[in-house]
Amino acid sequence: MPLLVLWDIDHTLVDTRGVGRELWAEAFEEVTGRSMREQAKVDGSTEAVILRETLRLHGLRESRDLFERFAQALGAVHVRHAAELRERGRALPGASPLLAALAGRDGVAQTVVTGNIRVAAEVKLAAFGLDRYIDLSIGAFGEDADERPELVRTALRRARTPSQDAVLVGDTPYDIEGGLSCGVRVIGVATGRTGADGLRAAGATDVVADLADTEKTLKLLTK
Template structure:
Protein backbone atom coordinates (compact mmCIF):
# COMPACT_ATOMS: atom_id res chain seq x y z
CA UNK A 1 0.00 0.00 0.00
CA UNK A 2 1.47 3.40 -0.99
CA UNK A 3 2.70 5.56 1.87
CA UNK A 4 0.77 8.72 2.69
CA UNK A 5 2.93 11.82 2.91
CA UNK A 6 2.20 15.32 4.13
CA UNK A 7 2.29 17.78 1.23
CA UNK A 8 1.82 21.57 1.30
CA UNK A 9 -1.66 22.85 2.11
CA UNK A 10 -2.38 23.83 -1.49
CA UNK A 11 -2.74 20.10 -2.17
CA UNK A 12 -5.40 19.76 0.48
CA UNK A 13 -3.48 17.70 3.05
CA UNK A 14 -2.54 14.05 2.71
CA UNK A 15 -2.17 12.50 -0.73
CA UNK A 16 -0.59 9.33 -2.02
CA UNK A 17 2.83 9.81 -3.63
CA UNK A 18 3.11 7.06 -6.19
CA UNK A 19 5.55 8.17 -8.85
CA UNK A 20 9.02 9.70 -9.03
CA UNK A 21 9.59 10.67 -12.67
CA UNK A 22 13.24 11.30 -13.50
CA UNK A 23 13.88 12.98 -16.85
CA UNK A 24 16.98 13.00 -19.00
CA UNK A 25 17.55 16.37 -20.69
CA UNK A 26 19.61 16.22 -23.88
CA UNK A 27 17.70 14.79 -26.85
CA UNK A 28 14.86 13.84 -24.51
CA UNK A 29 13.53 17.28 -23.56
CA UNK A 30 15.75 19.60 -25.62
CA UNK A 31 17.95 19.38 -28.70
CA UNK A 32 21.23 21.29 -28.31
CA UNK A 33 23.43 19.06 -30.46
CA UNK A 34 27.04 20.11 -30.78
CA UNK A 35 26.98 22.33 -27.72
CA UNK A 36 28.92 19.96 -25.47
CA UNK A 37 31.87 19.68 -27.81
CA UNK A 38 32.04 23.43 -28.33
CA UNK A 39 31.93 24.14 -24.61
CA UNK A 40 34.54 21.52 -23.74
CA UNK A 41 36.86 22.89 -26.42
CA UNK A 42 36.58 26.37 -24.93
CA UNK A 43 36.95 25.12 -21.34
CA UNK A 44 39.94 22.90 -22.08
CA UNK A 45 41.74 25.76 -23.79
CA UNK A 46 41.03 28.10 -20.88
CA UNK A 47 42.00 25.66 -18.11
CA UNK A 48 44.91 23.74 -19.66
CA UNK A 49 45.83 25.66 -22.83
CA UNK A 50 45.12 22.47 -24.77
CA UNK A 51 43.22 22.13 -28.06
CA UNK A 52 40.42 19.58 -28.04
CA UNK A 53 41.50 17.04 -30.64
CA UNK A 54 38.82 14.40 -30.22
CA UNK A 55 35.22 14.87 -29.14
CA UNK A 56 33.98 11.90 -27.10
CA UNK A 57 30.52 10.38 -27.29
CA UNK A 58 28.11 12.43 -25.17
CA UNK A 59 24.64 10.80 -25.35
CA UNK A 60 23.65 8.99 -22.17
CA UNK A 61 27.00 9.52 -20.46
CA UNK A 62 27.72 11.54 -17.34
CA UNK A 63 29.82 14.68 -17.11
CA UNK A 64 32.32 12.84 -14.92
CA UNK A 65 32.75 10.05 -17.48
CA UNK A 66 33.15 12.52 -20.34
CA UNK A 67 35.59 14.72 -18.41
CA UNK A 68 37.76 11.77 -17.43
CA UNK A 69 37.94 10.60 -21.04
CA UNK A 70 38.84 14.06 -22.32
CA UNK A 71 41.56 14.67 -19.75
CA UNK A 72 43.17 11.27 -20.19
CA UNK A 73 42.88 11.48 -23.96
CA UNK A 74 44.81 14.73 -23.96
CA UNK A 75 47.55 13.57 -21.59
CA UNK A 76 46.26 15.43 -18.56
CA UNK A 77 46.13 14.02 -15.05
CA UNK A 78 42.43 13.66 -14.09
CA UNK A 79 42.87 14.86 -10.53
CA UNK A 80 39.78 16.04 -8.70
CA UNK A 81 41.21 19.55 -8.68
CA UNK A 82 41.57 19.58 -12.48
CA UNK A 83 38.13 18.07 -12.95
CA UNK A 84 36.57 20.76 -10.75
CA UNK A 85 38.48 23.54 -12.54
CA UNK A 86 37.18 22.30 -15.88
CA UNK A 87 33.63 22.11 -14.53
CA UNK A 88 33.79 25.62 -13.11
CA UNK A 89 34.83 26.85 -16.54
CA UNK A 90 31.99 24.92 -18.22
CA UNK A 91 29.49 26.49 -15.83
CA UNK A 92 30.94 29.94 -16.52
CA UNK A 93 30.63 29.36 -20.27
CA UNK A 94 27.05 28.14 -19.85
CA UNK A 95 26.17 31.16 -17.73
CA UNK A 96 27.51 33.54 -20.37
CA UNK A 97 25.62 31.67 -23.09
CA UNK A 98 22.28 31.56 -21.27
CA UNK A 99 20.77 34.76 -22.78
CA UNK A 100 21.17 33.34 -26.30
CA UNK A 101 21.11 29.62 -25.57
CA UNK A 102 17.68 29.06 -27.13
CA UNK A 103 19.12 30.06 -30.50
CA UNK A 104 21.39 26.99 -30.45
CA UNK A 105 18.55 24.47 -30.42
CA UNK A 106 14.93 23.81 -29.58
CA UNK A 107 12.59 22.08 -27.16
CA UNK A 108 11.53 18.68 -28.46
CA UNK A 109 7.89 17.95 -29.42
CA UNK A 110 5.48 17.63 -26.53
CA UNK A 111 7.95 18.32 -23.74
CA UNK A 112 6.27 21.38 -22.25
CA UNK A 113 2.82 19.78 -22.38
CA UNK A 114 4.04 16.55 -20.78
CA UNK A 115 5.82 18.35 -17.92
CA UNK A 116 2.79 20.56 -17.30
CA UNK A 117 0.33 17.67 -17.39
CA UNK A 118 2.36 15.66 -14.89
CA UNK A 119 2.67 18.72 -12.64
CA UNK A 120 -1.10 18.65 -12.38
CA UNK A 121 -1.00 15.16 -10.87
CA UNK A 122 -0.63 15.33 -7.09
CA UNK A 123 0.93 11.87 -6.94
CA UNK A 124 3.82 12.75 -9.27
CA UNK A 125 7.20 14.23 -8.31
CA UNK A 126 9.35 15.32 -11.27
CA UNK A 127 13.11 15.68 -11.22
CA UNK A 128 16.15 14.74 -13.31
CA UNK A 129 18.66 12.01 -13.93
CA UNK A 130 20.98 13.74 -16.36
CA UNK A 131 24.61 13.62 -17.35
CA UNK A 132 24.78 17.40 -17.04
CA UNK A 133 26.20 19.43 -14.19
CA UNK A 134 23.42 20.87 -11.98
CA UNK A 135 23.91 24.48 -13.12
CA UNK A 136 24.02 23.53 -16.80
CA UNK A 137 20.92 21.34 -16.41
CA UNK A 138 19.01 24.34 -15.09
CA UNK A 139 20.33 26.60 -17.86
CA UNK A 140 19.34 24.18 -20.63
CA UNK A 141 15.79 23.84 -19.35
CA UNK A 142 15.22 27.46 -18.38
CA UNK A 143 16.35 28.57 -21.85
CA UNK A 144 13.21 26.91 -23.21
CA UNK A 145 10.93 27.63 -20.21
CA UNK A 146 10.91 23.97 -19.21
CA UNK A 147 12.18 24.47 -15.66
CA UNK A 148 8.98 25.41 -13.82
CA UNK A 149 7.82 21.90 -12.91
CA UNK A 150 11.19 20.26 -12.20
CA UNK A 151 12.47 19.87 -8.65
CA UNK A 152 16.17 20.48 -9.27
CA UNK A 153 17.07 19.93 -5.61
CA UNK A 154 16.45 16.18 -5.77
CA UNK A 155 18.05 15.43 -9.13
CA UNK A 156 20.84 13.00 -9.99
CA UNK A 157 23.56 14.87 -11.90
CA UNK A 158 26.59 13.93 -13.95
CA UNK A 159 29.05 15.31 -11.41
CA UNK A 160 28.21 12.48 -9.01
CA UNK A 161 29.58 9.45 -10.83
CA UNK A 162 30.79 8.04 -14.13
CA UNK A 163 28.27 5.22 -13.59
CA UNK A 164 24.82 6.49 -14.56
CA UNK A 165 22.79 4.14 -12.29
CA UNK A 166 24.42 5.86 -9.30
CA UNK A 167 22.53 9.00 -10.29
CA UNK A 168 19.22 7.17 -9.95
CA UNK A 169 20.14 6.01 -6.45
CA UNK A 170 21.05 9.55 -5.43
CA UNK A 171 17.86 11.10 -6.82
CA UNK A 172 15.63 8.49 -5.17
CA UNK A 173 17.38 8.98 -1.81
CA UNK A 174 16.95 12.76 -1.99
CA UNK A 175 13.30 12.43 -2.99
CA UNK A 176 12.69 9.97 -0.15
CA UNK A 177 14.25 12.34 2.38
CA UNK A 178 12.33 15.35 1.11
CA UNK A 179 8.93 13.70 0.88
CA UNK A 180 9.16 11.41 3.88
CA UNK A 181 8.26 8.32 1.91
CA UNK A 182 10.29 5.57 0.28
CA UNK A 183 10.15 5.60 -3.50
CA UNK A 184 10.46 1.88 -4.19
CA UNK A 185 11.74 0.71 -7.57
CA UNK A 186 8.23 0.20 -8.95
CA UNK A 187 7.42 3.84 -8.12
CA UNK A 188 10.39 5.27 -10.10
CA UNK A 189 10.26 6.08 -13.82
CA UNK A 190 13.34 6.91 -15.92
CA UNK A 191 12.72 8.74 -19.20
CA UNK A 192 15.54 9.05 -21.73
CA UNK A 193 16.67 8.67 -25.30
CA UNK A 194 19.58 6.22 -25.00
CA UNK A 195 20.27 2.63 -23.94
CA UNK A 196 22.30 4.14 -21.07
CA UNK A 197 19.08 5.61 -19.65
CA UNK A 198 17.33 2.28 -20.09
CA UNK A 199 20.18 0.38 -18.42
CA UNK A 200 20.13 2.74 -15.43
CA UNK A 201 16.41 2.08 -15.00
CA UNK A 202 16.76 -1.67 -15.43
CA UNK A 203 19.54 -1.87 -12.84
CA UNK A 204 17.16 -0.38 -10.29
CA UNK A 205 14.04 -2.24 -11.37
CA UNK A 206 12.48 1.09 -12.37
CA UNK A 207 10.18 1.65 -15.32
CA UNK A 208 12.29 2.44 -18.39
CA UNK A 209 10.64 4.79 -20.88
CA UNK A 210 12.54 5.38 -24.11
CA UNK A 211 12.03 8.39 -26.36
CA UNK A 212 13.40 8.07 -29.91
CA UNK A 213 14.24 11.76 -30.33
CA UNK A 214 17.98 11.19 -30.15
CA UNK A 215 20.41 8.97 -32.02
CA UNK A 216 18.65 5.68 -31.22
CA UNK A 217 15.61 4.30 -32.98
CA UNK A 218 12.47 2.95 -31.35
CA UNK A 219 13.63 -0.56 -32.23
CA UNK A 220 17.04 -0.02 -30.63
CA UNK A 221 15.47 1.30 -27.44
CA UNK A 222 13.12 -1.67 -27.23
CA UNK A 223 16.01 -4.04 -27.85
CA UNK A 224 17.94 -2.40 -24.99
CA UNK A 225 15.12 -3.31 -22.60
CA UNK A 226 12.83 -0.28 -22.50
CA UNK A 227 9.40 -1.08 -21.09
CA UNK A 228 7.71 1.64 -23.13
CA UNK A 229 8.99 3.52 -26.18
CA UNK A 230 7.66 6.71 -27.77
CA UNK A 231 8.66 8.29 -31.06
CA UNK A 232 8.48 11.61 -29.21
CA UNK A 233 6.46 13.12 -26.36
CA UNK A 234 3.78 14.75 -28.51
CA UNK A 235 0.94 12.40 -27.43
CA UNK A 236 0.48 13.93 -23.99
CA UNK A 237 -2.30 11.60 -22.86
CA UNK A 238 -0.30 8.49 -23.78
CA UNK A 239 2.86 9.80 -22.13
CA UNK A 240 1.05 10.68 -18.90
CA UNK A 241 -0.68 7.30 -18.86
CA UNK A 242 2.62 5.46 -19.28
CA UNK A 243 4.50 7.50 -16.69
CA UNK A 244 1.78 7.28 -14.05
CA UNK A 245 1.08 3.59 -14.51
Protein backbone atom coordinates in the same frame (compact mmCIF):
# COMPACT_ATOMS: atom_id res chain seq x y z
CA MET B 1 -0.50 6.67 -6.18
CA PRO B 2 2.66 8.77 -5.78
CA LEU B 3 4.91 8.92 -8.83
CA LEU B 4 8.46 10.19 -9.30
CA VAL B 5 9.40 10.93 -12.92
CA LEU B 6 13.14 10.94 -13.59
CA TRP B 7 13.99 12.83 -16.78
CA ASP B 8 17.14 12.70 -18.84
CA ILE B 9 17.80 16.10 -20.45
CA ASP B 10 19.82 16.03 -23.67
CA HIS B 11 17.93 14.56 -26.64
CA THR B 12 15.05 13.67 -24.31
CA LEU B 13 13.78 17.11 -23.30
CA VAL B 14 16.10 19.47 -25.18
CA ASP B 15 18.39 19.63 -28.20
CA THR B 16 21.20 22.20 -27.97
CA ARG B 17 21.88 21.88 -31.72
CA GLY B 18 25.63 21.93 -31.25
CA VAL B 19 25.82 24.70 -28.65
CA GLY B 20 26.49 22.21 -25.86
CA ARG B 21 29.58 20.85 -27.60
CA GLU B 22 30.87 24.36 -28.29
CA LEU B 23 30.51 25.33 -24.63
CA TRP B 24 32.20 22.10 -23.57
CA ALA B 25 35.15 22.87 -25.86
CA GLU B 26 35.40 26.39 -24.46
CA ALA B 27 35.56 25.11 -20.88
CA PHE B 28 38.07 22.41 -21.86
CA GLU B 29 40.44 24.96 -23.38
CA GLU B 30 40.00 27.33 -20.45
CA VAL B 31 41.03 24.65 -17.95
CA THR B 32 43.68 22.71 -19.90
CA GLY B 33 45.12 25.39 -22.14
CA ARG B 34 44.57 23.07 -25.13
CA SER B 35 42.12 23.39 -27.99
CA MET B 36 39.79 20.39 -28.04
CA ARG B 37 40.63 18.37 -31.16
CA GLU B 38 38.04 15.69 -30.45
CA GLN B 39 35.58 14.81 -27.73
CA ALA B 40 34.90 11.41 -26.23
CA LYS B 41 31.49 9.79 -26.74
CA VAL B 42 28.88 11.75 -24.85
CA ASP B 43 25.63 9.79 -25.29
CA GLY B 44 24.52 8.59 -21.88
CA SER B 45 27.83 9.48 -20.22
CA THR B 46 28.48 11.73 -17.25
CA GLU B 47 30.71 14.80 -17.44
CA ALA B 48 33.40 13.12 -15.33
CA VAL B 49 33.62 10.17 -17.73
CA ILE B 50 33.55 12.39 -20.82
CA LEU B 51 36.31 14.58 -19.41
CA ARG B 52 38.45 11.62 -18.42
CA GLU B 53 38.21 10.07 -21.87
CA THR B 54 38.68 13.39 -23.67
CA LEU B 55 41.79 14.12 -21.61
CA ARG B 56 43.13 10.72 -22.60
CA LEU B 57 42.53 11.50 -26.28
CA HIS B 58 44.70 14.59 -25.82
CA GLY B 59 47.44 12.83 -23.85
CA LEU B 60 46.51 14.59 -20.62
CA ARG B 61 46.14 13.14 -17.13
CA GLU B 62 42.99 13.36 -15.09
CA SER B 63 42.65 14.41 -11.47
CA ARG B 64 39.79 15.25 -9.15
CA ASP B 65 41.03 18.83 -8.91
CA LEU B 66 40.99 19.14 -12.69
CA PHE B 67 37.43 17.85 -12.89
CA GLU B 68 36.30 20.29 -10.21
CA ARG B 69 37.89 23.20 -12.07
CA PHE B 70 36.39 21.98 -15.33
CA ALA B 71 32.93 21.65 -13.77
CA GLN B 72 33.17 25.22 -12.48
CA ALA B 73 34.29 26.48 -15.89
CA LEU B 74 31.57 24.52 -17.70
CA GLY B 75 28.89 25.95 -15.46
CA ALA B 76 30.21 29.47 -16.01
CA VAL B 77 30.25 29.20 -19.81
CA HIS B 78 26.67 27.91 -19.79
CA VAL B 79 25.59 30.91 -17.74
CA ARG B 80 27.47 33.29 -20.06
CA HIS B 81 25.96 31.75 -23.20
CA ALA B 82 22.43 31.10 -21.95
CA ALA B 83 20.94 33.51 -24.49
CA GLU B 84 22.77 31.79 -27.36
CA LEU B 85 21.54 28.42 -26.15
CA ARG B 86 17.99 29.72 -26.10
CA GLU B 87 18.32 31.17 -29.63
CA ARG B 88 19.95 28.17 -31.28
CA GLY B 89 18.66 25.23 -29.26
CA ARG B 90 15.12 24.03 -28.64
CA ALA B 91 12.86 22.09 -26.35
CA LEU B 92 11.95 18.87 -28.13
CA PRO B 93 8.37 18.58 -29.43
CA GLY B 94 5.92 17.83 -26.66
CA ALA B 95 8.36 18.29 -23.79
CA SER B 96 6.81 21.43 -22.31
CA PRO B 97 3.13 20.38 -22.48
CA LEU B 98 3.95 16.94 -21.10
CA LEU B 99 5.89 18.35 -18.15
CA ALA B 100 3.08 20.84 -17.53
CA ALA B 101 0.45 18.09 -17.60
CA LEU B 102 2.41 16.02 -15.09
CA ALA B 103 2.99 19.05 -12.86
CA GLY B 104 -0.77 19.52 -12.64
CA ARG B 105 -1.33 16.04 -11.21
CA ASP B 106 -1.50 15.37 -7.49
CA GLY B 107 1.20 13.09 -6.15
CA VAL B 108 3.56 13.51 -9.11
CA ALA B 109 7.09 14.84 -8.64
CA GLN B 110 9.49 15.46 -11.51
CA THR B 111 13.26 15.74 -11.44
CA VAL B 112 16.28 14.92 -13.60
CA VAL B 113 18.87 12.18 -13.72
CA THR B 114 21.55 13.60 -15.98
CA GLY B 115 25.23 13.45 -16.75
CA ASN B 116 25.24 17.26 -16.92
CA ILE B 117 26.69 19.18 -14.02
CA ARG B 118 23.92 20.89 -12.08
CA VAL B 119 24.53 24.44 -13.34
CA ALA B 120 24.50 23.29 -16.97
CA ALA B 121 21.30 21.34 -16.33
CA GLU B 122 19.67 24.39 -14.78
CA VAL B 123 20.65 26.62 -17.71
CA LYS B 124 19.46 24.13 -20.33
CA LEU B 125 16.08 23.67 -18.66
CA ALA B 126 15.60 27.38 -17.95
CA ALA B 127 16.49 28.35 -21.52
CA PHE B 128 13.28 26.72 -22.71
CA GLY B 129 11.06 27.33 -19.69
CA LEU B 130 11.17 23.73 -18.49
CA ASP B 131 12.76 24.43 -15.11
CA ARG B 132 9.43 25.53 -13.61
CA TYR B 133 8.22 21.92 -13.68
CA ILE B 134 11.34 20.25 -12.28
CA ASP B 135 12.39 19.85 -8.64
CA LEU B 136 16.17 20.04 -9.00
CA SER B 137 16.72 19.57 -5.26
CA ILE B 138 15.98 15.85 -5.60
CA GLY B 139 17.78 15.29 -8.90
CA ALA B 140 21.13 13.68 -9.65
CA PHE B 141 23.85 15.32 -11.71
CA GLY B 142 27.25 14.76 -13.25
CA GLU B 143 29.03 15.81 -10.07
CA ASP B 144 27.26 13.15 -8.04
CA ALA B 145 28.58 9.96 -9.64
CA ASP B 146 30.36 8.63 -12.72
CA GLU B 147 27.80 5.98 -13.69
CA ARG B 148 24.07 6.09 -14.41
CA PRO B 149 22.92 3.45 -11.90
CA GLU B 150 24.44 5.45 -9.05
CA LEU B 151 22.78 8.62 -10.33
CA VAL B 152 19.41 6.87 -10.31
CA ARG B 153 20.03 5.61 -6.77
CA THR B 154 21.01 9.12 -5.70
CA ALA B 155 17.79 10.63 -7.04
CA LEU B 156 15.64 7.94 -5.41
CA ARG B 157 17.39 8.54 -2.12
CA ARG B 158 17.01 12.32 -2.31
CA ALA B 159 13.35 11.99 -3.23
CA ARG B 160 12.81 9.33 -0.55
CA THR B 161 10.97 7.29 -3.14
CA PRO B 162 11.05 3.50 -3.60
CA SER B 163 12.01 2.28 -7.04
CA GLN B 164 8.56 0.84 -7.73
CA ASP B 165 7.08 4.36 -7.49
CA ALA B 166 9.47 5.84 -10.07
CA VAL B 167 9.73 5.90 -13.85
CA LEU B 168 12.74 7.06 -15.84
CA VAL B 169 12.54 8.62 -19.31
CA GLY B 170 15.63 8.69 -21.52
CA ASP B 171 16.96 8.34 -25.05
CA THR B 172 20.00 6.05 -24.66
CA PRO B 173 20.62 2.44 -23.65
CA TYR B 174 22.64 3.82 -20.72
CA ASP B 175 19.54 5.58 -19.36
CA ILE B 176 17.59 2.36 -19.69
CA GLU B 177 20.26 0.19 -18.09
CA GLY B 178 20.64 2.69 -15.25
CA GLY B 179 16.94 2.62 -14.46
CA LEU B 180 16.46 -1.12 -14.81
CA SER B 181 19.46 -1.88 -12.60
CA CYS B 182 17.69 0.00 -9.81
CA GLY B 183 14.30 -1.60 -10.36
CA VAL B 184 12.84 1.49 -12.01
CA ARG B 185 10.42 1.29 -14.92
CA VAL B 186 11.90 2.95 -18.03
CA ILE B 187 10.37 4.64 -21.05
CA GLY B 188 12.69 5.02 -24.02
CA VAL B 189 12.31 8.05 -26.30
CA ALA B 190 13.69 7.64 -29.82
CA THR B 191 14.71 11.28 -30.22
CA GLY B 192 18.43 10.65 -29.82
CA ARG B 193 20.91 8.54 -31.75
CA THR B 194 19.33 5.23 -30.70
CA GLY B 195 16.23 4.14 -32.58
CA ALA B 196 13.15 2.48 -31.14
CA ASP B 197 14.44 -1.03 -31.84
CA GLY B 198 17.69 -0.31 -30.01
CA LEU B 199 15.84 1.04 -26.99
CA ARG B 200 13.61 -2.03 -26.87
CA ALA B 201 16.65 -4.26 -27.16
CA ALA B 202 18.17 -2.44 -24.18
CA GLY B 203 15.11 -3.42 -22.15
CA ALA B 204 12.90 -0.33 -22.13
CA THR B 205 9.51 -1.06 -20.59
CA ASP B 206 7.86 1.09 -23.26
CA VAL B 207 9.18 3.10 -26.21
CA VAL B 208 7.78 6.23 -27.88
CA ALA B 209 9.01 7.94 -31.03
CA ASP B 210 8.94 11.33 -29.28
CA LEU B 211 7.00 13.23 -26.62
CA ALA B 212 4.61 14.96 -29.02
CA ASP B 213 1.55 12.84 -28.10
CA THR B 214 0.93 14.14 -24.59
CA GLU B 215 -2.02 11.88 -23.77
CA LYS B 216 -0.31 8.71 -24.99
CA THR B 217 2.87 9.41 -23.04
CA LEU B 218 0.90 10.42 -19.94
CA LYS B 219 -0.86 7.07 -19.98
CA LEU B 220 2.45 5.22 -20.22
CA LEU B 221 4.00 7.26 -17.42
CA THR B 222 1.10 6.90 -15.02
CA LYS B 223 -0.07 3.34 -15.75
